[in-house]
Amino acid sequence: xxxxxxxxxxxxxxxxxxxxxxLRERIQGALVQVPWIPALQxxxxxxxxxxSTAIEGNPLTLAEVRALEEGTTVTASxxxxxxxxxxxxxxxHVEKQSKVKKLSHESIFRLHRxxxxxxxxxxxxxxxxxxxxxxxxxxxxxPADVSGLxxxxxxxxxxxxxxxxxxxxxxxxxxxxxSIHPFADGNGRTGRALALWDLYRRGFDSHHIFAxxxxxxxxxxxxxxALEAPRHEGDDLTSWIEYCAEGLQQTLERVWERMGQFAxxxxxERVVLxxxxxxxxxxxGKSGGMTPAEIxxxxxxxxxxxxxxxxxxxxxxxxxxxGTLKNGSYLLK
Numbered sequence: 119x120x121x122x123x124x125x126x127x128x129x130x131x132x133x134x135x136x137x138x139x140x141l142r143e144r145i146q147g148a149l150v151q152v153p154w155i156p157a158l159q160x161x162x163x164x165x166x167x168x169x170s171t172a173i174e175g176n177p178l179t180l181a182e183v184r185a186l187e188e189g190t191t192v193t194a195s196x197x198x199x200x201x202x203x204x205x206x207x208x209x210x211h212v213e214k215q216s217k218v219k220k221l222s223h224e225s226i227f228r229l230h231r232x233x234x235x236x237x238x239x240x241x242x243x244x245x246x247x248x249x250x251x252x253x254x255x256x257x258x259x260x261p262a263d264v265s266g267l268x269x270x271x272x273x274x275x276x277x278x279x280x281x282x283x284x285x286x287x288x289x290x291x292x293x294x295x296x297s298i299h300p301f302a303d304g305n306g307r308t309g310r311a312l313a314l315w316d317l318y319r320r321g322f323d324s325h326h327i328f329a330x331x332x333x334x335x336x337x338x339x340x341x342x343x344a345l346e347a348p349r350h351e352g353d354d355l356t357s358w359i360e361y362c363a364e365g366l367q368q369t370l371e372r373v374w375e376r377m378g379q380f381a382x383x384x385x386x387e388r389v390v391l392x393x394x395x396x397x398x399x400x401x402x403g404k405s406g407g408m409t410p411a412e413i414x415x416x417x418x419x420x421x422x423x424x425x426x427x428x429x430x431x432x433x434x435x436x437x438x439x440x441g442t443l444k445n446g447s448y449l450l451k
Contacts, residue, residue: 158327168180211229222272314331328370437449
C-alpha cells in the first residue's frame, strides 16, 4: 500500500494557491527570451544554498556563500565550506534531473551522497540509517521500517503526487521525508532539496528561480514549529501545507521584485544586492522617495551605513538622488 497523506483544502489554502498561480503566470510570461535568466538562476542557487545550510547551523553569510561558489577564499572551517559546496552541487544535480519521471531509492541515495558526503557526524552518506535517532522531542520510525516507508513514499510521489498541485505535493513530500528521517544525518538539507526537485519535475519552477528556502531560514523557529504541528494533529498536514503555500507565495512575490531589479541592472554595472539593499529598494518603491533621515529610521542603520547601502545602487543606476547630498531625497530610477 502506498503512502496516503491526510489534509484538507481550507479556504486559506485555496486562496494562497490561487494567488500563487496568478503570480507564477505573470512571472512565466515576463521571462520569455530575457537575457539575464542565468544571472537570476545563479542568484537563486546561492540564496537556496545559504538558507538551507544556515538552517542547519552553517555560519557562512550569503556574501561568503556567493564568494565560495566563485572560487574566492573564504575564512571558515573545512566542514562549513564543504557543506556549502555540496549543496551547490546538489542543486545543480536536481536541476539536471528535473525531467526524470520516476525516482528510486538509488535516486535518493545519490542526492544524499552529494549533500552529505564527508560532512556527516554519524552514519554513512547514501545509505539509510541503521541507528535510532531523535529530532528534538520527535522520535522517527525505527531503522527496520525506513526502507519500507521510503518505498511507499516514492510510490506515492511517482503515482499519486501528479494528481495534486505542485504547491501541495512538494509540501507533502518535504514533511513526509522529514518524518521518516531516513538518514543518520543530513535529512533537513535533503528534504528541502527534494521539495525543490518536485517543483522542478512538475514544471512549476521550470527556470529554477524560486528561492523557497529563504522563507524557512528567515524564521527558523516557525519552520520547526510548522514541521512539528501535524504530529500533534493526528498527522493532518493542512497547517503545514498552508505554511508552505504562504512561503511559496512570498517567494514568488520576491522573485517578481528581483526580476525588476535584474532587468534594470542588466544594462548597467553589475550589482549583487544585499538583503538590506533589497529592503531599501522595496521601501523606496512603496514610498516614492525617502530622505536620508527616513532611510536611517526605516532600516535602523547609521548615516554612514545608509550611504554604504546607497552608493552601489546609485552607481548602478537603480536609485537616483534629487537635491543636495545633505537635504535631498532618494527614489527608484
